Amino acid sequence: MSDNKTILVVGGGMSGITAAVEAAEIGCDVYLVEKNPTLGGRVAQNNQYFPKLCPPSCGLEINFRRIKDNPRIHYFTLAEVESISGQEGAYEVKVKVNPRYVNENCTACGDCAKACSTEIPNEINYGMDTIKGAYLPFSFAFPLRYVISPQIIGTPDAQKCKDACKYNAVDLDMKPEIVDLKVGAIVWATGWQPFDAGKVEYYGFGKHKNVINNVMMERMASLNGPTKGKIVRPSDGKEIAGIAFVQCAGSRDENFLPFCSSVCCLASLKHSRYVHEQYPDAQIYIFYIDIRALGKFEDFYTEVAKDQKVSFIKGKVAEITEDPATGALTVTAEDQLSGKLSKETVDMVVLATGMVPATVQTRIPADVSYEENGFVLWDQNKRGIYGAGCVRKPMDVAAAVQDATAATLKAIQSTVRR
Amino acid sequence: MADSTIVKPDLDFIKDVKSLGGDSLKKCFQCATCSVVCKLTPEDNPFPRKEMIWAQWGLKDKLMQDPDIWLCYNCNDCSVHCPRGAKPGEVLAAVRNYSFINLAFPRFMGKILSQARYLPLLFGFPILLLLLMLRGNTIPSGPILFRNFIPYEVIDIAAGVFTLLVFIGLFTGTNRFWTILIQGIDGAPTLLSASKSYLIPVMSKILRHEKFNDCVANQIRYYAHLCIFYGFVLCLIATSISAGGIWAEKLFFKGNELFLPPWSFFSVVKVAGNLGGIAIVVGCLLVLYNRSVNKDKAGAGTYLDSVFTWTILCVAITGFLTQFARMAEAAFLAYLFYVLHLVFVFYLLAYLPYSKFAHMIYRTVAMIFAEYTNRKK
Numbered sequence: 001m002s003d004n005k006t007i008l009v010v011g012g013g014m015s016g017i018t019a020a021v022e023a024a025e026i027g028c029d030v031y032l033v034e035k036n037p038t039l040g041g042r043v044a045q046n047n048q049y050f051p052k053l054c055p056p057s058c059g060l061e062i063n064f065r066r067i068k069d070n071p072r073i074h075y076f077t078l079a080e081v082e083s084i085s086g087q088e089g090a091y092e093v094k095v096k097v098n099p100r101y102v103n104e105n106c107t108a109c110g111d112c113a114k115a116c117s118t119e120i121p122n123e124i125n126y127g128m129d130t131i132k133g134a135y136l137p138f139s140f141a142f143p144l145r146y147v148i149s150p151q152i153i154g155t156p157d158a159q160k161c162k163d164a165c166k167y168n169a170v171d172l173d174m175k176p177e178i179v180d181l182k183v184g185a186i187v188w189a190t191g192w193q194p195f196d197a198g199k200v201e202y203y204g205f206g207k208h209k210n211v212i213n214n215v216m217m218e219r220m221a222s223l224n225g226p227t228k229g230k231i232v233r234p235s236d237g238k239e240i241a242g243i244a245f246v247q248c249a250g251s252r253d254e255n256f257l258p259f260c261s262s263v264c265c266l267a268s269l270k271h272s273r274y275v276h277e278q279y280p281d282a283q284i285y286i287f288y289i290d291i292r293a294l295g296k297f298e299d300f301y302t303e304v305a306k307d308q309k310v311s312f313i314k315g316k317v318a319e320i321t322e323d324p325a326t327g328a329l330t331v332t333a334e335d336q337l338s339g340k341l342s343k344e345t346v347d348m349v350v351l352a353t354g355m356v357p358a359t360v361q362t363r364i365p366a367d368v369s370y371e372e373n374g375f376v377l378w379d380q381n382k383r384g385i386y387g388a389g390c391v392r393k394p395m396d397v398a399a400a401v402q403d404a405t406a407a408t409l410k411a412i413q414s415t416v417r418r
Numbered sequence: 419m420a421d422s423t424i425v426k427p428d429l430d431f432i433k434d435v436k437s438l439g440g441d442s443l444k445k446c447f448q449c450a451t452c453s454v455v456c457k458l459t460p461e462d463n464p465f466p467r468k469e470m471i472w473a474q475w476g477l478k479d480k481l482m483q484d485p486d487i488w489l490c491y492n493c494n495d496c497s498v499h500c501p502r503g504a505k506p507g508e509v510l511a512a513v514r515n516y517s518f519i520n521l522a523f524p525r526f527m528g529k530i531l532s533q534a535r536y537l538p539l540l541f542g543f544p545i546l547l548l549l550l551m552l553r554g555n556t557i558p559s560g561p562i563l564f565r566n567f568i569p570y571e572v573i574d575i576a577a578g579v580f581t582l583l584v585f586i587g588l589f590t591g592t593n594r595f596w597t598i599l600i601q602g603i604d605g606a607p608t609l610l611s612a613s614k615s616y617l618i619p620v621m622s623k624i625l626r627h628e629k630f631n632d633c634v635a636n637q638i639r640y641y642a643h644l645c646i647f648y649g650f651v652l653c654l655i656a657t658s659i660s661a662g663g664i665w666a667e668k669l670f671f672k673g674n675e676l677f678l679p680p681w682s683f684f685s686v687v688k689v690a691g692n693l694g695g696i697a698i699v700v701g702c703l704l705v706l707y708n709r710s711v712n713k714d715k716a717g718a719g720t721y722l723d724s725v726f727t728w729t730i731l732c733v734a735i736t737g738f739l740t741q742f743a744r745m746a747e748a749a750f751l752a753y754l755f756y757v758l759h760l761v762f763v764f765y766l767l768a769y770l771p772y773s774k775f776a777h778m779i780y781r782t783v784a785m786i787f788a789e790y791t792n793r794k795k
Binding site for chain 2: 202248252253254255256289314315316317318319332333334336339340341343
């Protein structure tokens with residue numbers, strides 16, 4: 001066995017960041033590979049954590065600081081693992097680093113963005129708004145450096161960006177690079193994708209403008225989101241008088257996502273707080289099969305349940321219709337406590353969609369075991385590569401941090417096993 | 419707690435419903451997707467979510483008293499969208515089976531009809547009966563005339579006797595059903611007087627196949643049932659004219675061959691019969707096709723469904739074979755198919771109150787009850 005004590009962490013979200021920091025702080029060298037232009041992952045897209053309702057930027061910034069201060073961590077953004085060979089203790093990994101077209105001279109002054117006239121869909125905001133072709137992903141992005149979208153490369157806009165930069169930071173000739181890494185163990189923390197609710201025909205997601213999902217709700221409520229934190233109807237910007245949350249939208253359903261993602265109930269309860277903070281008189285309906293607010297989260301549920309303006313209706317929504325004239329939505333469920341069909345007309349519907357492991361779309365290019373839904377397994381017989389966080393099972397942020405720590409310990413063991 | 423309810427599960431009932439085609443019922447986790455996707459569900463009292471939990475808890479009495487069981491058309495929109503594969507449509511079909519089996523008079527007939535092991539007995543009986551009715555013990559010579567093989571009078575007498583038994587069975591069964599339905603309703607009418615008031619609107623709904631057309635997942639069933647239903651009506655017309663002719667000859671026009679079969683291929687009897695037969699075959703094939711392609715999500719149907727469909731199909735096919743063999747002057751085959759045809763007809767009609775065919779009557783009664791109680795939808 002090699003004594004390569006270097007660990008590769010794939011995915012720069014909360015789990016990956018945790019794994020990288022934990023491993024580096026006990027003395028391992030760490031490579032952190034992130035697909036996007038910034039670290040932070042889904043957490044950076046959240047408005048507030050449940051149950052304390054504190055902003056995620058706080059925890060993220062501390063971790064960014066730990067990365068910055070630790071010379072053992074080498075991170076790559078816009079990078080993806082191409083191939084893995086070797087075995088536990090001695091892996092050879094090829095990483096493809098895509099061009100950012102902006103080098104380390106960047107001061108994030110934003111002149112390039114001002115010069116650029118092309119707008120591209122803003123992925124951070126799930127396409128709810130657009131962003132300039134030269135952009136900073138979000139205000140506290142790490143690294144704090146602009147990106148030039150490949151979509152404007154080759155257009156006059158790209159040249160305009162280059163000309164606008166006072167620091168000679170724009171380099172339009174950057175090419176993709178392949179980096180070869182030798183590591184002893186790998187932590188795979190590529191996270192999750194929101195379930196595509198468009199697959200559930202009867203919800204009209206993607207058809208009815210005012211039907212959104214829970215991750216879009218997070219962006220809407222965020223000050224750096226598409227509406228600057230104001231929750232309004234997407235169709236016309238109208239304020240919210242009534243809103244419905246549809247729990248298990250595609251989840252626990254063998255036709256779509258057979259498992260429970262464990263966080264959507266708390267997310268919707270949290271969203272009800274967002275709504276009432278802005279519209280104290282708004283009527284909120286939460287349609288559920290069961291509210292899964294377990295352990296310490298039960299208090300949060302109890303608090304929300306006291307709210308007279310929040311109606312909990314036991315019954316899954318299986319129909320959403322739109323009034324084409326007003327954009328209002330009518331949701332139908334069987335209210336099991338009254339035994340009648342409940343039809344509520346609201347301004348906006350939030351689908352509580354679950355988590356699809358990123359490994360459904362992009363498998364790990366190595367011999368790794370998965371469970372039936374595509375989550376990575378910790379297989380006793382296949383050691384050396386360990387899933388961490390939501391790629392291993394659905395979980396909340398705090399659990400992801402713990403899970404990443406556990407995976408890191410396994411990875412460290414793999415680097416020293418004899 | 420004063421308002422608490424003590425649930426007394428009937429475990430045998432749960433077992434029976436499972437064995438009658440509802441084996442998926444325990445998978446239900448009460449999300450109520452079914453009650454929303456169902457196009458036939460009344461808003462003020464939706465189904466089948468409540469039926470699913472009653473079935474899981476073995477609340478037999480509640481289900482037996484529930485007209486919704488019979489106002490489901492098994493289109494399986496619910497089963498297709500069920501997140502758990504609990505197949506509410508199949509469970510309701512199983513509860514209907516349980517219902518008519520146990521309402522049947524005499525009850526043992528219901529039990530016999532619902533179990534595959536009695537199938538030889540059930541077919542053996544009409545075979546034996548027909549053998550006793552044969553005019554001689556050889557194939558008659560000369561032109562093929564079925565009356566030379568088995569006298570029509572004997573067939574009609576047997577038909578009369580069994581029709582009477584069927585009526586007694588149905589009358590008793592439906593009255594039992596009605597008594598359960600109207601439990602707790604003060605001054606409820608008898609089934610007869612309710613029929614007088616509501617049979618016409620109900621029949622109009624049935625003839626128009628209105629409810630079938632509401633289903634989404636299984637649109638094909640609308641055409642299948644329509645074919646079989648109107649195929650039967652045509653065959654009934656053909657048979658009535660035919661039997662009427664025979665008795666007219668016997669009573670009023672002795673020796674007048676005009677009133678006796680075989681009829682010309684283009685006579686009303688033949689045209690109606692053949693068209694009806696074709697419709698039935700097409701309808702049955704649609705049913706079988708539909709079940710086979712939808713079996714994963716919607717369920718393949720219960721034992722009683724299969725026996726019923728195949729019996730109808732065999733009635734039509736043996737009917738055609740008899741006709742073709744006669745036209746081809748293949749005497750042995752013609753008489754053989756004729757006997758087989760009568761066996762299947764016997765199975766279909768004489769066992770009507772105890773087979774899936776009973777749905778025709780019980781559903782009609784439930785629809786009358788729905789009209790009477792002014793049920794929405």
